[in-house]
Amino acid sequence: xxxxxxxxxxxxxxxxxxxxxxxxxxxxxxxxxxxxxxxxxxxxxxxxxxxxxxxxxxxxxxxxxxxxxxxxxxxxxxxxxxxxxxxxxxxxxxxxxxxxxxxxxxxxxxxxxxxxxxxxxxxxxxxxxxxxxxxxxxxxxxxxxxxxxxxxxxxxxxxxxxxxxxxxxxxxxxxxxxxxxxxxxxxxxxxxxxxxxxxxxxxxxxxxxxxxxxxxxxxxxxxxxxxxxxxxxxxxxxxxxxxxxxxxxxxxxxxxxxxxxxxxxxxxxxxxxxxxxxxxxxxxxxxxxxxxxxxxxxxxxxxxxxxxxxxxxxxxxxxxxxxxxxxxxxxxxxxxxxxxxxxxxxxxxxxxxxxxxxxxxxxxxxxxxxxxxxxxxxxxxxxxxxxxxxxxxxxxxxxxxxxxxxxxxxxxxxxxxxxxxxxxxxxxxxxxxxxxxxxxxxxxx
Amino acid sequence: xxxxxxxxxxxxxxxxxxxxxxxxxxxxxxxxxxxxxxxxxxxxxxxxxxxxxxxxxxxxxxxxxxxxxxxxxxxxxxxxxxxxxxxxxxxxxxxxxxxxxxxxxxxxxxxxxxxxxxxxxxxxxxxxxxxxxxxxxxxxxxxxxxxxxxxxxxxxxxxxxxxxxxxxxxxxxxxxxxxxxxxxxxxxxxxxxxxxxxxxxxxxxxxxxxxxxxxxxxxxxxxxx
Numbered sequence: 001x002x003x004x005x006x007x008x009x010x011x012x013x014x015x016x017x018x019x020x021x022x023x024x025x026x027x028x029x030x031x032x033x034x035x036x037x038x039x040x041x042x043x044x045x046x047x048x049x050x051x052x053x054x055x056x057x058x059x060x061x062x063x064x065x066x067x068x069x070x071x072x073x074x075x076x077x078x079x080x081x082x083x084x085x086x087x088x089x090x091x092x093x094x095x096x097x098x099x100x101x102x103x104x105x106x107x108x109x110x111x112x113x114x115x116x117x118x119x120x121x122x123x124x125x126x127x128x129x130x131x132x133x134x135x136x137x138x139x140x141x142x143x144x145x146x147x148x149x150x151x152x153x154x155x156x157x158x159x160x161x162x163x164x165x166x167x168x169x170x171x172x173x174x175x176x177x178x179x180x181x182x183x184x185x186x187x188x189x190x191x192x193x194x195x196x197x198x199x200x201x202x203x204x205x206x207x208x209x210x211x212x213x214x215x216x217x218x219x220x221x222x223x224x225x226x227x228x229x230x231x232x233x234x235x236x237x238x239x240x241x242x243x244x245x246x247x248x249x250x251x252x253x254x255x256x257x258x259x260x261x262x263x264x265x266x267x268x269x270x271x272x273x274x275x276x277x278x279x280x281x282x283x284x285x286x287x288x289x290x291x292x293x294x295x296x297x298x299x300x301x302x303x304x305x306x307x308x309x310x311x312x313x314x315x316x317x318x319x320x321x322x323x324x325x326x327x328x329x330x331x332x333x334x335x336x337x338x339x340x341x342x343x344x345x346x347x348x349x350x351x352x353x354x355x356x357x358x359x360x361x362x363x364x365x366x367x368x369x370x371x372x373x374x375x376x377x378x379x380x381x382x383x384x385x386x387x388x389x390x391x392x393x394x395x396x397x398x399x400x401x402x403x404x405x406x407x408x409x410x411x412x413x414x415x416x417x418x419x420x421x422x423x424x425x426x427x428x429x430x431x432x433x434x435x436x437x438x439x440x441x442x443x444x445x
Numbered sequence: 446x447x448x449x450x451x452x453x454x455x456x457x458x459x460x461x462x463x464x465x466x467x468x469x470x471x472x473x474x475x476x477x478x479x480x481x482x483x484x485x486x487x488x489x490x491x492x493x494x495x496x497x498x499x500x501x502x503x504x505x506x507x508x509x510x511x512x513x514x515x516x517x518x519x520x521x522x523x524x525x526x527x528x529x530x531x532x533x534x535x536x537x538x539x540x541x542x543x544x545x546x547x548x549x550x551x552x553x554x555x556x557x558x559x560x561x562x563x564x565x566x567x568x569x570x571x572x573x574x575x576x577x578x579x580x581x582x583x584x585x586x587x588x589x590x591x592x593x594x595x596x597x598x599x600x601x602x603x604x605x606x607x608x609x610x611x612x613x614x615x616x617x618x619x620x621x622x623x624x625x626x627x628x629x630x631x632x633x634x635x636x637x638x639x640x641x642x643x644x645x646x647x648x649x650x651x652x653x654x655x656x657x658x659x660x661x662x663x664x665x666x667x668x669x670x
Contacts, residue, residue: 147566148528148547148566148568151528151547152509152528152530152549153489153491153509153511153528153530156509177664179664180663191587192549192568192569192587192588193587193606193607194606194607194662197606197662197663198662198663198664200585200604200661202566202585206543206546206547206562206565206566206584206585207505207523207524207527207542207543207546207547207565208523208524213504213523216484216485216503216504216505217504217505219484219485220484220485220488220504220505220508223456223457223460223485223488223489224460224488224489224508224509225489226461226464227457
């Protein structure tokens with residue numbers, strides 16, 4: 001057969017599974033620009049997640065509760081260990097820390113409004129507390145971060161809880177970035193920085209190192225606030241057993257663990273995708289640490305990173321968390337990545353659902369921006385209403401699953417209610433592979 | 446003068462008592478005895494009172510101070526006057542690490558030496574050190590003044606923003622983006638004022654000024670290694 005015979009069977013063009021079109025595009029982008037990719041959001045790669053777990057529900061040996069009628073409570077109290085004024089939430093879903101600076105004032109206000117309507121808390125971020133957020137948030141957690149931007153004792157005392165941030169799931173061991181486009185007059189003033197500079201938030205706290213110091217730092221914070229406020233310690237998911245143990249030893253009332261799917265306003269893509277472990281992998285380790293210290297339920301555990309639905313909430317609670325926290329999902333609920341802005345996402349070289357250049361401050365949805373014209377697009381009242389609706393749906397879904405498992409409180413869900421669809425998920429969640437009694441690493445068959 | 450025995454009455458009672466003082470209090474002078482290196486002494490104060498601590502303290506003495514004057518007749522542990530907003534803190538002896546960390550305002554005077562990271566992330570506080578400061582002092586310093594009457598250790602002013610540093614003695618090394626700058630008349634005037642407020646006798650003409658070269662203000666890959 002002639003070599004140039006077009007009718008002869010051809011080998012199909014074959015993409016490499018190593019050098020995928022996406023990888024090749026990044027190589028070309030790096031070669032052209034000489035700078036690494038910076039973006040917002042959390043890990044986008046596929047990792048074992050809550051989708052890999054299923055509830056068993058009731059059966060011959062389990063007694064379910066009646067649909068939406070029989071009582072299934074959702075309230076949770078955080079900070080019962082030392083704080084004089086623990087926080088009582090109506091639902092076990094909180095809003096994670098996101099800064100004014102990273103987000104517009106309207107977006108922060110919307111988060112406060114939605115959380116308050118739903119009976120839960122919202123959280124400040126790496127930029128201090130804004131009056132809009134405090135005013136609209138019935139329960140506000142004030143983050144105590146390495147940068148200490150805007151930190152002051154007046155706001156500290158206005159807070160309902162204090163969250164000492166050691167790290168976050170998107171970048172355990174990394175500091176923050178806020179590029180100049182978002183350093184407006186107001187952001188600059190709150191952070192005591194020149195307007196328009198590319199700002200770096202420190203990756204480690206300036207005045208303590210290690211858990212022994214942290215214990216003293218927590219003592220100081222309690223002394224300044226009269227031992228009223230629950231003190232949370234937030235860590236990025238990396239060494240959950242030891243981090244939880246040390247946080248409890250340092251005096252935390254609440255431990256917050258943020259998995260690698262947890263978002264950030266801006267960090268190197270290589271950091272987001274390659275540092276930290278999935279949310280699913282950290283819950284049982286953290287719970288084991290609490291149980292070993294006889295502190296499970298006395299020190300509450302909040303888990304975050306990729307929580308999207310009531311099913312995710314219920315599974316996290318079943319694995320032993322007391323509550324979950326949402327960031328990315330809350331942003332989507334108030335309008336982030338909405339297809340109605342598709343033309344503008346396209347103009348920015350992205351598409352709805354994939355837009356993650358939050359650091360550039362040009363968010364068409366008016367959320368991750370400080371541009372007053374873009375920010376005006378977000379109506380905080382309407383956006384708050386949407387967030388409340390979304391939180392309500394998640395809660396109803398979690399209750400539905402809990403009732404199916406015969407639980408009259410969502411926190412009564414337990415690992416025994418779950419099985420895994422993959423070996424990886426079974427190993428991470430420490431529940432049996434579906435149809436077996438095998439938990440990888442723990443025997444069974 | 447009110448006297449408070451810390452050993453006898455405990456830390457919670459001390460801070461609760463001092464924090465309860467208001468702008469109109471008549472009990473403006475407080476003497477704390479038996480501090481014995483306790484942590485978090487006189488933190489979160491917010492009244493124009495004068496507190497004298499007779500002895501050395503542990504971590505975070507006078508943390509987040511507002512308005513008050515706290516005078517320590519001894520040495521202080523890490524993080525003295527951390528995040529101070531206003532008022533004055535005077536240490537007769539030496540200070541451990543992170544003195545004045547993240548302070549937004551007020552004046553911190555350390556008559557002895559200060560250890561590493563003095564003035565780290567300072568945001569408007571003025572710090573006057575009678576002796577030397579350790580390495581990484583004024584790291585990521587954003588605003589305010591650090592006056593060092595002795596020598597400075599390695600990496601002074603690393604990643605500094607707009608804080609102004611004055612050093613009379615030697616500087617072992619400057620950190621990233623920190624450079625020596627011209628000492629203009631307004632700087633001499635400010636330094637004179639700070640030394641006077643601190644009660645330290647030193648000739649402003651003997652100091653050099655250091656600050657940001659502002660080369661790290663725009664994210665640039667050449668600075669990212």
